[in-house]
Amino acid sequence: MGINLEEQFQQKIDQEIKIEPKDWMPQKYRHTLIRQISQHAHSEVVGMLPEGNWISRAPSLKRKAILLAKIQDEAGHGLYLYSAAETLGISRDEMYEQLHSGKAKYSSIFNYPTLTWADMGAIGWLVDGAAILNQVPLCRTSYGPYARAMIRVCKEESFHQRQGFESLLVLSKGTEDQKRMCQEAINRWWWPCLMMFGPPDDQSPNTIQSMQWKIKRFSNDELRQKFVNMIAEQIKILGMTLPDPDLEWNEETMQYDFGKINWEELKQVIQGNGPCNKERMDARRKAWNDGEWVRDAASAYAAKHSKQL
Amino acid sequence: MTTKEIKNPLINFLLHLGDDALILGHRNSEWCGHGPVLEQDIALTNIALDQIGQARNFYQYAAKLISETSVEKITEDSIAYLRDGWDFKNCLLTELPNGHWGQTVLKQFLIAAFQYYLYQVLEKNSEEQLSAIATKSLKEISYHLRWSSEWVIRLGDGTDDSKQKMLDALEIVWPYTNELTNFTDYEIEILGDTYKSIKDNWIEKVSAVLLEAGLEIPSTFYSHTGGKQGNHTEHLGYILTEMQFLQRAYPNSEW
Numbered sequence: 001m002g003i004n005l006e007e008q009f010q011q012k013i014d015q016e017i018k019i020e021p022k023d024w025m026p027q028k029y030r031h032t033l034i035r036q037i038s039q040h041a042h043s044e045v046v047g048m049l050p051e052g053n054w055i056s057r058a059p060s061l062k063r064k065a066i067l068l069a070k071i072q073d074e075a076g077h078g079l080y081l082y083s084a085a086e087t088l089g090i091s092r093d094e095m096y097e098q099l100h101s102g103k104a105k106y107s108s109i110f111n112y113p114t115l116t117w118a119d120m121g122a123i124g125w126l127v128d129g130a131a132i133l134n135q136v137p138l139c140r141t142s143y144g145p146y147a148r149a150m151i152r153v154c155k156e157e158s159f160h161q162r163q164g165f166e167s168l169l170v171l172s173k174g175t176e177d178q179k180r181m182c183q184e185a186i187n188r189w190w191w192p193c194l195m196m197f198g199p200p201d202d203q204s205p206n207t208i209q210s211m212q213w214k215i216k217r218f219s220n221d222e223l224r225q226k227f228v229n230m231i232a233e234q235i236k237i238l239g240m241t242l243p244d245p246d247l248e249w250n251e252e253t254m255q256y257d258f259g260k261i262n263w264e265e266l267k268q269v270i271q272g273n274g275p276c277n278k279e280r281m282d283a284r285r286k287a288w289n290d291g292e293w294v295r296d297a298a299s300a301y302a303a304k305h306s307k308q309l
Numbered sequence: 310m311t312t313k314e315i316k317n318p319l320i321n322f323l324l325h326l327g328d329d330a331l332i333l334g335h336r337n338s339e340w341c342g343h344g345p346v347l348e349q350d351i352a353l354t355n356i357a358l359d360q361i362g363q364a365r366n367f368y369q370y371a372a373k374l375i376s377e378t379s380v381e382k383i384t385e386d387s388i389a390y391l392r393d394g395w396d397f398k399n400c401l402l403t404e405l406p407n408g409h410w411g412q413t414v415l416k417q418f419l420i421a422a423f424q425y426y427l428y429q430v431l432e433k434n435s436e437e438q439l440s441a442i443a444t445k446s447l448k449e450i451s452y453h454l455r456w457s458s459e460w461v462i463r464l465g466d467g468t469d470d471s472k473q474k475m476l477d478a479l480e481i482v483w484p485y486t487n488e489l490t491n492f493t494d495y496e497i498e499i500l501g502d503t504y505k506s507i508k509d510n511w512i513e514k515v516s517a518v519l520l521e522a523g524l525e526i527p528s529t530f531y532s533h534t535g536g537k538q539g540n541h542t543e544h545l546g547y548i549l550t551e552m553q554f555l556q557r558a559y560p561n562s563e564w
Contacts, residue, residue, distance in 0.1 A: 048342035291345020297467025
């Protein structure tokens with residue numbers, strides 16, 4: 001019986017039929033998705049913090065409005081994704097609990113600090129750019145609610161990426177200080193962005209099964225290479241450089257070769273030793289704890305008034 | 310730049326309206342990413358975004374009017390980023406620190422209730438551009454008022470703890486509310502007699518919501534005013550220091 005269900009499930013996947021919340025699915029498929037979707041949702045919510053850091057200091061009213069709208073979009077993405085994960089039988093509060101206890105992860109990139117205004121542009125262009133490459137294939141992922149959430153997310157993310165690039169373009173044409181700010185931000189964000197795609201394929205434990213279930217459609221290394229190819233071209237428009245002496249177009253492979261990634265750094269950041277891991281988690285826990293009385297009051301009010309009805 | 314010497318009541322009124330929107334929006338935006346519930350984080354950020362938008366509309370119009378008699382190039386950004394505290398005409402209430410989430414919501418409610426009636430009057434003003442901005446803003450403010458009223462009621466009538474927190478918040482913010490309806494010469498000049506109804510409407514609305522929330526208005530308090538004339542609390546200086554940092558550190562740059 002179990003084998004039949006699994007076979008039927010795999011057949012559906014092979015025929016590109018979406019899996020829906022009430023359909024039978026292997027426990028491991030369910031758990032993989034919960035892990036991946038909640039991690040994605042947490043990344044959106046934690047990702048609000050490094051950018052939120054510059055709302056009060058945005059250099060013009062237009063930029064302030066753009067930044068606020070962008071961060072608000074990210075909160076919205078968090079909401080869609082938490083809802084998608086909830087269809088797999090986990091509550092949002094449980095997911096928060098996992099985040100706050102350190103059991104659930106979020107993207108390592110948000111453990112880096114935002115030190116200058118140019119970081120807002122660099123995050124839009126590079127971080128969102130890397131995220132989009134990961135996310136576009138997810139619009140076709142096998143789990144229906146996740147795929148549908150990702151379609152909305154991707155539309156907004158590509159908008160953010162263009163805004164980020166445009167913001168850096170203005171800096172790149174600005175004063176010497178602004179150009180320096182722009183280059184320095186690119187230097188700091190480049191390598192951590194390459195790490196966003198995850199460990200190399202031969203060290204990625206979940207890749208094979210996820211590809212078979214069509215949760216993932218491209219490997220980490222494939223996506224990383226795509227990203228390098230894209231950014232190595234776009235940076236020419238900015239007149240800036242990428243901080244990699246080994247970056248070079250390879251006529252044979254028709255791809256850019258690039259230097260060695262410091263995987264030890266990624267390991268450290270994932271283990272909690274990145275520059276801002278503690279700040280990010282403290283901020284999330286504080287928001288949750290400080291908000292407890294508000295949530296309690298809202299529930300108490302709702303309970304009182306539903307009784308009266 | 311300074312707008313201290315400007316005598317034109319319309320310009321002063323526009324600066325006041327823009328400053329109220331900008332400083333309140335700044336305070337609300339401090340909650341972005343730190344709210345008690347994700348949905349409400351989005352709601353308050355959305356309100357902040359509306360307020361920054363309103364400030365821009367008022368400043369753009371003010372910039373146009375100031376530019377007519379100025380040799381300096383005046384823009385929405387020079388108004389926001391290059392004036393000192395004494396030029397700002399926002400009510401003191403807008404610049405108060407946020408306190409807990411309920412205090413922020415209460416402050417937002419008290420101001421939205423005022424703006425709701427003020428902008429209805431402004432909508433009918435013969436000054437076309439001002440009236441158009443008011444019409445546009447009023448749609449947003451109606452939502453700000455609804456959202457903040459609901460939360461004031463929920464928190465006042467929630468748990469014993471939440472009620473006490475809201476009473477404490479009311480003690481802090483209430484002394485700054487008189488300034489809202491204490492009209493200055495430049496406001497009266499533009500509003501004419503129509504300003505008189507605003508105060509009564511505001512008191513009626515605020516009393517009704519606070520009554521439903523089970524929150525009693527403090528009986529004794531001393532009113533703090535002066536913001537509309539550029540006399541501020543110590544808090545404004547820090548808001549401006551942060552907000553204006555890049556424009557001050559890298560002058561004459563495009564962003």
